[in-house]
């Protein structure tokens with residue numbers, strides 16, 4: 365499976381192409397649009413979210429709502445497509461791609477960096493993930509993304525108060541979200557090559573989300589503080605359930621393979637780097653001290669990042685699923701899956 369996205373933050377729109385989707389999958393556009401809406405929600409989001417009402421159009425790969433096995437192309441048009449007239453940006457924001465991108469590509473306007481580095485591109489990611497979720501649902505897999513903490517606060521009230529405090533201080537705040545997947549069959553991913561390990565692929569996918577700076581699988585960094593006897597998940601068998609565990613510290617993955625338990629991964633998002641009280645920076649033309657640029661921006665986007673997290677996890681699981689069960693037609697894939705599940709149950 366190959367996936368590409370394209371589009372600038374204030375360009376005409378965002379495009380996603382999924383090459384390698386099997387034929388025969390019923391794609392519900394309303395579901396894709398609901399996922400796009402979820403990405404735009406959450407307390408602490410900026411004004412852009414009030415301007416854009418993301419909806420996807422499907423340009424190719426579908427007939428009568430069913431995939432053809434040809435590349436699926438989705439387009440999300442931008443309402444604010446002012447890229448040609450927007451002002452020049454000259455003071456790079458610490459924590460953003462601005463300075464490194466400017467130097468790397470030889471630009472004189474930071475806008476040429478931030479238009480693509482902006483997390484607006486995650487709308488395209490979410491549209492791909494929505495297709496992944498539609499696929500995974502056919503096999504009874506479900507993905508959610510609870511927010512675990514905001515600025516260290518773990519209760520709902522605490523999290524809301526922390527975001528309000530950030531708003532009042534003209535500051536920003538990050539946090540941790542979890543992505544949980546239920547219904548995952550044993551056997552996705554493999555230990556036979558490093559790049560086929562499911563934990564490695566999920567970590568890489570989560571780390572690809574702008575602003576994500578830490579990823580844990582299951583107990584994650586908590587493993588480092590305990591004895592082996594306290595953390596590994598004991599194995600049991602019952603006729604009803606087959607093999608099962610009394611705990612799930614492994615987060616559903618052992619040896620780079622799904623073990624049949626829920627997949628549980630966590631990601632930490634840093635505070636948004638565009639600050640209304642900007643940090644020290646420089647004017648890139650004069651090299652003189654200047655305050656960092658202020659763009660229209662979120663105060664906290666952890667909840668939305670969780671929705672993007674669901675999307676990239678769905679994408680990876682769809683990929684490894686197709687690698688295991690075949691990739692051409694849904695009916696062949698279902699037959700292979702059912703045959704496999706029967707063998708595992710036996």
Ligand SMILES: Cc1cc2nc3c(=O)[nH]c(=O)nc-3n(C[C@H](O)[C@H](O)[C@H](O)COP(=O)(O)O)c2cc1C
Pocket residue numbers: 410459460461481482483486573574575576634636637638660661662663665668669672
């Ligand atoms: C859903 C989402 C929304 C974001 N919104 C903003 C934003 O409004 N302003 C901003 O400066 N960064 C925002 N970010 C984070 C930046 O895109 C990110 O910090 C930047 O691209 C630099 O990449 P890095 O943090 O991975 O190094 C957002 C990230 C996500 C996932």
